[in-house]
Amino acid sequence: MFAYYLDLALRSFRRSKALTALVIVLMGCGVATCMVSFAVFRAAAADPIPWKSNQLFVPQIDNFGPAHNWKGEPPILLSYTDAMALLHARQAKRQVLIYGSKWTLLPDDARQPPFPQEGDAVSSDFFAMFDARFRYGGGWSVHDDDQRAAVVVISSALNQKLFGGADSVGREISLDAHVYRIVGVLDDWEPRPRFFDVASTYYPFDHPRQLYLPFSRAIDLQKATSGQFYCSTNTVDPDLPDWSSVLHSECAWIAAWVELPTRTDAARYRDWLRNYAAEQQRLGRFAWPPNVRLSDVMQWLHQDNFYVIPKASELSMIVSVSFLLICLVNVIGLMLARFMRRAPEIGVRRALGASRGVIYRQFLTEAAAIGLAGGVLGLLLTALGMAGIGKVFEPEIARQARLDASLFLLTVLVAVLATLIAALYPTWRAAQVQPAWQLKSNG
């Protein structure tokens, strides 16, 4: 029976070529625009660590106060004072402090020019918390943290550059004219976006980190952050004449993460945070009641006060969905025209005993066939669009967007489903055709 409907559909395509072509082109364009935007949006908005994104949390503590915070929200980073308090309290399964920094790598060979490397100063739990994959060696211990050890974990890219990809654990490199012992070489591990860096660096999608060094050592070396550093959201930063005044300031520049495996842990931690802020208020450091937040990975990446997902990507998603919607309205009209043109044929079929259900099946089959054709065209256009997105979106994000099997399927699925939905009303109208009336008016 299905084959018969397809045959009928093909016949009807042949009879109204222009109308069919128009519907297919509309569906193709609408779906392709949506898919290209979606591919970019997905690249920027996907969960970077799906297996434990609901166990990793960012604590925020308002040390700016209502006069200097942003619309009542605490700063997105911590001051050194709060960061250290949180690290030493050990109230979570794991806790990590992070800030971005730039280092100068001086090659052993004096003829080679020194080159810059971007790194993160992190505390020792970092690698276990974010499930960093190692090719050689591993992270460093809490003991190394306490000793401010001169150890470093390097990226596989840097290992390739310096040691030709060989196991370099135990070897030494010179950073800022200090010698560091390599304890680990990462695998090709580079979450996109680098969600743990989102607040502390300006670039969650580019500037990959090549170095990870102990936080305590970077502080000792008075290594300034290469990322965000702000002391208020509405006035200019105060004078900070030396490193000690930076550490004692109420300026925000350190990213903190805590790992809380269960809901109870999270609830308990939230209480602890509130108590900590209340304690600071009692001590006279804060002149305002506790204002703290604890957000998991996805809440953190999707909050309003900073934009991981580029606004351009969100806007383009809105505009292209609107575009698909308008195409659909258009398609409903055109389908209505197609189907109603065939009222006499429907009348004859109904008079010869076809039930309403049969008419439904016939016309929905036809719609699905059109949708499929639209989907195939949409795929071609999507592939074409993906080739050109580097010109429209930030290249770092556009590079992440790929036309993979799931997007492939989704394109066709959306096209067929959308066309079917658009065909519902026209099909209903077609099924309402009264056999007697049609036959008479044609008589």
Added chain:
Amino acid sequence: MKATMQLHPILAALRRHKMATLLIVLQIALTLAVVSNALFIVKTRVVHLSRPSGTDEAHLFAIDNQWIDQPEVSHIHAQMRADLVTLRGLPDVRDAFATQGYPFGGGGRVIRIKRRIEQTAKPQLAFTYFSDEHTLDTFGLKLVAGRNFRADEIGSLGPNDKVVPAVIIITRNLAHKLFPDGSAMGQRIYLRDDGPSTIIGMVDRLQGSYAGSGTRSIDEDTVLVPALRASPDDGVVYLVRAQAGRLAAVLQSAPAALLAQNRMRLISPEDGVVTLAQARAKAYATDRGVAIMMGAICVLLLLATAGGTVGLSSFWVGQRRRSIGVRRALGATRGDILRYFQTENALIVGIGVALGVALGIAANLSLMTHYELPRMPLWLLGVGALLLWLLGQLAVFGPARRAAAVLPVEATRSV
């Protein structure tokens, strides 16, 4: 007159095709709402794309120079002076100076300016560039009033020193904000409470170092601070202006000359040397991308709407061949039939446009709250409405002409 006479049969006919009419109205309304908002976003973005920075961008480039091994501040000062001598001595270099940021490249500082120390009103924010007597020539700036810095006015600052220059040069925009009566020259203002700075010169225009949306209101409020600032952590930016036509050559020779002078520095091979043209392209890449995409979607949308109108009108004409034949037989001219379909389309598009204006304003209001867009001017909706109305007339013309070609004899035929 004729048009009003035709309205009644048109309305009667539309009542018989409620759903189809509704669909076209809906489509026109949605199209107007989306196209007007998309064009508005393009407009807000394009304004910034074309704004001049005030500098001789075609010949300017920046060298981001970092120091290795945290040298002493006095050592850095000496090195910077030597570097500037080296750079200015290169054959293809017109001029150069040392600073900490450049237009589109970030790295500038924001300062608060008060007219009096005891002032309680909100201070004026502005961008600063560390400068010397070569800055005006390097940027390619013209003084519109006052004089340039003298060599003896250039201070030496360490990383944590306060910026309290005795003299400054400011942009016309900032001068106007501080002294709306036009009396800026020779006035004393406070960058800090520690001491006043006298305005000795005014330049026409100089953009601050950020191109982002957060600082847009002070983008052209810039202060030149006469100082050589040495910082072991932040490094220094050398801005270099090449002789006409020699930019490509200097891009290679300038960093090479600096490294030959002293190896203990870092000029990143990837992004250590940036022309202002590159910086501009990078800073505005997203803006341009959004503009291109919105433009493309608008064109597609209008084409889709036109296509839909052609399709549905053809269908209507096909359905009504018999009644058209009857009207022709009863004495209606071809022109009458043509006008009938044109008027019908104008009416439908009119309703759609009315709905679309409301939808468009609603969409703009919600975008204003979520994306910090300004309010859309109403004339833009008017332009969109006119565009759609013309497009509708154009789209219906073909089917209407075919309708007009129906012969009166069709009245006697069955469909």
